[in-house]
Amino acid sequence: MGRVRSIWNGAISFGLVSIPIKLVNATENHSISFRQIHTEDGGRIRYRKVCELEDREVTQSEIGKGYEDADGTIIPITEEDLAHLPLPTARTIEIVAFVPAERIDPLQMDAAYYLAASGAPAAKPYTLLREALKRSNKVAIAKFALRGRERLGMLRVVDEVIVMHGLLWPDEVRAPEGVAPDTGVTVRDKELDLADALMDTLGEVDLSDLHDEYREAVEEVIAAKAAGETPPEVPEPAKGGKVLDLMAALENSVRAAKESRGEGADVTTLTSRPAPKQTGGKKSTSTTPAKKTAAKKTTTSSTKKSTAKSTTQGTKKTSAAKKTTTKKSTSSRKRSA
Secondary structure: OOOOOOOOEEEEHHHHHHHHEEEOOOOOOOOOOOOOOOOOOOEEEEOOOEEEEOOOOOOOOHHEEEEEOOOOOOOOOEEHHHOOOOOOOEEEEEEEEEHHHOOOOOOOOEEEEEEEEEOOHHHHHHHHHHHHHHOOOEEEEEEEEEEOOOEEEEEEEEEEEEEEEEEEHHHHOOOOOOOOOOOOOOOOHHHHHHHHHHHHOOOOOOOOOOOOOOHHHHHHHHHHHHOOOOOOOOOOOOOOOOOOHHHHHEEEHHHHHHHHHOOOOOOOOOOOOOOOOOOOOOOOOOOHHHHHHHHHHOOOHHHHHHHHHHHHHHHHOOHHHHHHHHHHHHHHHHHHO
């Protein structure tokens, strides 16, 4: 593992097979850290650990753990007490089951670790477990103890290495009660069609191309102040107003996304207003505004799906008096398509 330091040594328990491993952090934090200072003179603010009984600062070697009981009594707990816990997972990652990966709710995902084979004798059983995981297309669910508590983990294979994701216990994930909108909201097919068009326009992205722009901006500010220069001006964010017309907002979003990709910005307008209804038993030989809109929509290939749905809905809503003109308008739409 090169210079990467292991944070835990133990073994994977795979039935009666024991695989000595080392646990290594799979991720690292690149956030910029700040120190607390006295704003008047720039002096560092430091925290000192003081014993309440002796009213003096103590060193790290004098500090231990203690559990505060309900009545305020402190019960000392030593490292030896924790080392002799009656748990099979104290120094073992105990595999308890193999399940399809889709059974794991992403809400349970926690920190990630690489599992490295510890020594030459571990290479063969390590490889066996790795290949078994590959062939099964499943992940292993395991229990292990780390940093003073038993945890749940998920083992999978990434680039020929077994990776373990810490998992929250099921009772640590809150139920989403009271989070969803409590009012009745109806989403129309036209709105969903435009949302689909926006998703297609935005497309996919290579996650390796994404980077932390906030961190870069902070670094620029630090560099400027260190050089005695004026920090760069921050561009004002776009003002977000209330979305009074969801259809218009979606159309503008699709247009902006296409422009940013250098594509044609022509977005067919899909009106959110219902088509005017015909009253009585009168025949209408003239083309209504709703029909004109439908005819325009058929000229854009990206909205054929939306046009088909809106045409079907419009046909259902029309009165019996419009049936005599349906064939004529339908044939004209087919010719224009």
